[in-house]
Amino acid sequence: MPSWSIPYVLLVPGILVIAGLLLYPMIQMVTMSFQSISLRVIRGVAEPKWVGLENYTKLFDNDIFWSSLRNTIVFAAVTVALTLILGTAVGVLLNRLSRRMSTFVIIGIMSAWAVPPVAQGTIWRWLFDAEAGIINWALNLLPDGLSTLVLGRADWTAQPWLNDAWSVYIVLVLTVVWASFPFVAVSVLAGLRGIPAELYEAARVDGSTPWHTFRKITFPLLKPVFAVLTILSIIWDFKVLSQLYVLLNGPTNREAFNLSLFSFAEAFKAPPKMGSGAAIAVVLTIILLVVTAFYTRQMVKQEDLT
Amino acid sequence: MRIAKITATTVTTAALALGLAACGSGETTTPQPQASASASGPKFAGQSITVWRLGDPNEPSQKYMDDLVAEFKTQTGATANVQWIPWPQVNDKFTAAAAGGEGPDVTEIGNDQVPLWQSQDALAPVTSITTGGEHAQIPKNLFGLETIDGEVYAMPWGAGTRAVMYRKDWFEDLKIEPPKTWDELVAAAKKIQDEKGKDVDGFAFNGGSDANHLLGALAWSEGGEYAVKEGDKWVGKLTDPAFKTGFETYTGLVTSGVSGKSRLTLNTTDIRTRFSNGKVGMYLTASWDIATIKEESKGKVKEDQMAFFPLPSKSGGETPAFFGGNDITVWNDAKNKELATEFVKLATSKKWADRYALDGGLLPVYPDTLAELAKDPAQAPFAAAFAKAKAFPADPQWTEANETKAVLQNAARSVIEGKATADEALAKANKELEDILNQS
Structure with missing residues (x-):
């Protein structure tokens, strides 16, 4: 075997797995998005019908698509930012704790991360329940004056958090940030542990403030970590489905759909419309690919420079 | 930059692995208990069918199904396994079953759902039942949603108004x-x-x-x-x-x-x-x-x-x-349609359809039983609503x-x-x- 071929041979098993499990379904999905696929097609008693761009034109005419797109993007932007800020802050904090204490805190926050998505949704749905929820109860405990001053109202009895799209998304942001910041925190901590202590000592000798140290030493050194975490968070937050499904009590409230839930409702609720469901999924995939490609380029560029 | 790079790689790998793990969910399937085969006995001895009942079981409906299944066993020698599907999940379950998943042989179905599932090829015609014997007593106007292109796709089992x-x-x-x-x-x-x-x-x-x-x-x-x-x-x-x-x-x-x-x-x-x-x-x-x-x-x-x-x-x-009504019919993917049709026939016979309606709090589809029931003051609100019932x-x-x-x-x-x-x-x-x- 010529030596140049070794990398390729080593790559083959991985490529085969990706091709079988990812590429083939992706091609299938794109094909389906140009077809009308009813249950009868899935049952094998009818042939899929080519409809050209009809699934897409119908989709772009649909108000629900545009509100879903808006919900998806705004949610991802807010959640990614909050997750990274909170995660980094906690990571830096963990680095200053003693070994035993930081292990303790890590176990604590990682258990939030380990909660399965449906359970996350259930937990927060109960917390924000209009009548039995602890949030409304706690807001009512605030002194009336303070509550009115800060939040604009004193009485929170039976406040229906999960009706209106925007308040559902407040709860969803909390749910997802709560469950995903620990991963960022621990990754940042791992990165921080790798930065030589001499740099910080030198900074201290030079009289640098903590903020300055973070900006001039920590952040540049951890930039690759942040780049990866940002991409991952974007991918994860664009795809949120289970938590939203649980918070909304199923796909009924269409104003609060995001693209994933919209795609799911189209493709799998009776009568299933796999074609338009696939079209939504294609749009979501393209958005994600563009965003990811952009960030990956940035990342590669930076590494070339350093 | 080595360390940061390694960290980045580690983070990516770990995340991908976790992502994959999260995707790998599977649908749980209920194992089908196979009836033990016996060599002798009635025509369908040793065979079994799955029956879907809709709603949450309560004491009378559970008892009714136990008795009906026992009667079915005596008449045909076959076993019927009853599964209960809560109403809000019915369409999802039908979708999965029609797409090739685990499905029933006989299923209860809401009368307004019949046109949809017939159009998806999910139901088998049961026209043969309607023509003979006491089943012919069921009024023809109760077959409005069930009759499509001259074939009957479901048997009225009980009528429900609210x-x-x-x-x-x-x-x-x-x-x-x-x-x-x-x-x-x-x-x-x-x-x-x-x-x-x-x-x-x-x-x-x-x-x-x-x-x-x-x-x-x-x-x-x-x-x-x-x-x-x-x-x-x-x-x-x-x-x-x-x-x-x-x-x-x-x-x-x-x-x-x-x-x-x-x-x-x-x-x-x-x-x-x-x-x-x-x-x-x-x-x-x-x-x-x-x-x-x-x-x-x-x-x-x-x-x-x-x-x-x-x-x-x-x-x-x-x-x-x-104008609600619950029907019962043969699922098109039933392995043994003849046996499944036997079950539907038995369930909608006068004795069992009447008991289905009365035990389940529905209105009977057989006219003389309905006339009898309308005299009961507790049932009067439903009979009154039934007289004015409309359909979607x-x-x-x-x-x-x-x-x-x-x-x-x-x-x-x-x-x-x-x-x-x-x-x-x-x-x-x-x-x-x-x-x-x-x-x-």
Whole structure:
């Protein structure tokens, strides 16, 4: 075997797995998005019908698509930012704790991360329940004056958090940030542990403030970590489905759909419309690919420079 | 930069691995118990079929199925395995079964669901049953939704209409008479909330998968219609003043505070659970809920604390109720259609169909049994509603408008939240309803 071929041979098993499990379904999905696929097609008693761009034109005419797109993007932007800020802050904090204490805190926050998505949704749905929820109860405990001053109202009895799209998304942001910041925190901590202590000592000798140290030493050194975490968070937050499904009590409230839930409702609720469901999924995939490609380029560029 | 790079790689790898793990979920399948084969005995000895019953089992319905299955075994020698599917999951389960998943051989089905599932090739014709013997006594007008292109795709098993279930003991405590007009109903609901707490729904708003049972009754009572077929096209009638009046009565349940604003997506099953917990004074349902509530509330709500009255209309008199009915039929993928048809035939014979209806709180499909039942004062509200019963548009796409897209539920939500006027919301809903019903 010529030596140049070794990398390729080593790559083959991985490529085969990706091709079988990812590429083939992706091609299938794109094909389906140009077809009308009813249950009868899935049952094998009818042939899929080519409809050209009809699934897409119908989709772009649909108000629900545009509100879903808006919900998806705004949610991802807010959640990614909050997750990274909170995660980094906690990571830096963990680095200053003693070994035993930081292990303790890590176990604590990682258990939030380990909660399965449906359970996350259930937990927060109960917390924000209009009548039995602890949030409304706690807001009512605030002194009336303070509550009115800060939040604009004193009485929170039976406040229906999960009706209106925007308040559902407040709860969803909390749910997802709560469950995903620990991963960022621990990754940042791992990165921080790798930065030589001499740099910080030198900074201290030079009289640098903590903020300055973070900006001039920590952040540049951890930039690759942040780049990866940002991409991952974007991918994860664009795809949120289970938590939203649980918070909304199923796909009924269409104003609060995001693209994933919209795609799911189209493709799998009776009568299933796999074609338009696939079209939504294609749009979501393209958005994600563009965003990811952009960030990956940035990342590669930076590494070339350093 | 080495360390940072390694960290980055590690993070990526770990995340990908976790991502994959998260994706790898599988659907759980229930193993099919195989009946033990016996060499001798009746024709189908040793074979088995799966029967789907819809709803949550309660004591009488469970007992009924046990007896029916035993009778089936005696007659055919075959075993029937009964599985219960809660109503809100029915369409999802049918979808999965029709797409090639684990399905039934015989299934119960809502009569308004028959056109949809027939159009998806999921049901087998059972026309042969209807022509012979006592089955011919079932009135032909009960086969309206079931007859498609001359073939009957499901057998009527029991007819269900809806009436208002109320807490009889609360009414007696608070000295409220069962309401005869809509205004009285709202007044009664307010009084219940004043006395029993603000988190109690005086009259529960249904905004879930079966919301149109309530909205339909209110709209029909004003003379409104969802849509009518003109030629081969459906024309939406949601913007007609009559429908609008009914729609406003419906949203008024929440805007007047009679039902909590935080509960806009509850279906009858969710409301029943709240009723069992003493959080609902009145709601629209069928009489089968009595047995379930008795069990579910674990004695908190007893049988003598529940009663029914016909839903009064805004303009006076009783509302036309949704003409509901439960059918039973042969699933098209049944492995042994002959045996499955035998089960349907037995279940809809006079003896077993009558008992199905009477034990389950439905109206019997055999006319003489129905006439007998109408004399019973407890059943009178249902018989009264049955006389005026109306059905939703008979179209395979109705289920999509009704449950999947929840067109009118979303229209009601936007009005309740003050984002649109009833006119705006209904105009939008009307267009969508037409689009859905007229798609090929």
